[in-house]
Amino acid sequence: MKIGYIRVSTQEQNTIRQEVLMKELGVDEVYIDRMSGKNTDRPELKKMMEYVRRGDTVIVESISRFARNTRDLLDLVERLTAKGVEFVSKKEALDTTTPTGKFMLTIFGAVAELEREYILQRQREGIAIAKEQGKYTGRKAKQLPDFDKVVAQWRRGEITAVEAMRVLNVSKSTFYRRVKALSAGSISY
Template sequence: MSNSTSTKGHVIGYARVSSLDQDTARQLEALNQLGLDRLFEDKASGKDIQRPALKEAMAYARTGDTLVVHSLDRLARNLVDLLGIVEALTARGVSVRFLKENLVFNHSESNHFSALMLQMLGAFAQFERSLIRERQREGIALAKAAGAYSGRKHALNDEQVKELVSLDSANHGKNRKALADKFGISRTSLYRYLETT
């Protein structure tokens, strides 16, 4: 009977983009050079760790495996989630490797420097995002003060909303997709208009 601990672990790739119209080609080009045993891809925001492919990759990974990700921000968008994912994997004997930052994390006692680097890089990324949000808020405040910012415009004026409600009532709430198309709005917007009248 062979010793299962002597077998080489799998190299698992994980790639993520934020939306359906983006593609993972640049990430895959780097990942595929490693001779992956398995690849998982998500098209979802990094704000949420409940991503289907990430959950599948974490469930698939076993002791001795290495999860390879193109960069820190592809795995998580904040420090807490990043540390949580890496710690959950390394506690099970799975190494986590980030290509862009050239970092590898595992459960060995000699890995304190990498753990410190992960926390520092994650903290800097979080700080940078907070600066961007602060600049956006300041820009909006200045634009409002200058009278140049009115927020998001409503797609329909009051007269159109009345017509929308009247047509929906006449149709007894049926065929709302056609109604949304007629007014050039999404069904979500249509429901919002109907709920607020």
């Protein structure tokens, strides 16, 4: 069987281009994830990896749709190979049944990872510039109108820190960061 795997980074992105390719290639079954490829913790990828069996071929539009770093790519392909499943990436024209194909897979995987690192670096640089210009302030802090009252109860020992976090609906790190800022007098809630 030919098994197609499609991934886009967000719910809003369109999968039609990849779906058309899969149809043209005569793919029998398609798995679609609409989430980041930064790791392999993707529901449809997991289902596909469990579903495939000896003699199947997994087809992707490009390596970057399958994995975003070399380690994940090589691990996924190794798992497929162990099951007797071939891997084909149309964009890079890869066939993992040959030594050259396996070598090229490693090279293309490294290039895909490098591309992702460049994207993240440009994003960080853009945010830094925007912050310097006062155009980026990060997301707004969660408003906690009862924060002072709940922290006072906690400090008097009337409630535990865990209870305070539950009442305020904040994480442990958020709670203690805000308590520290409140104690330093830098903010008030």
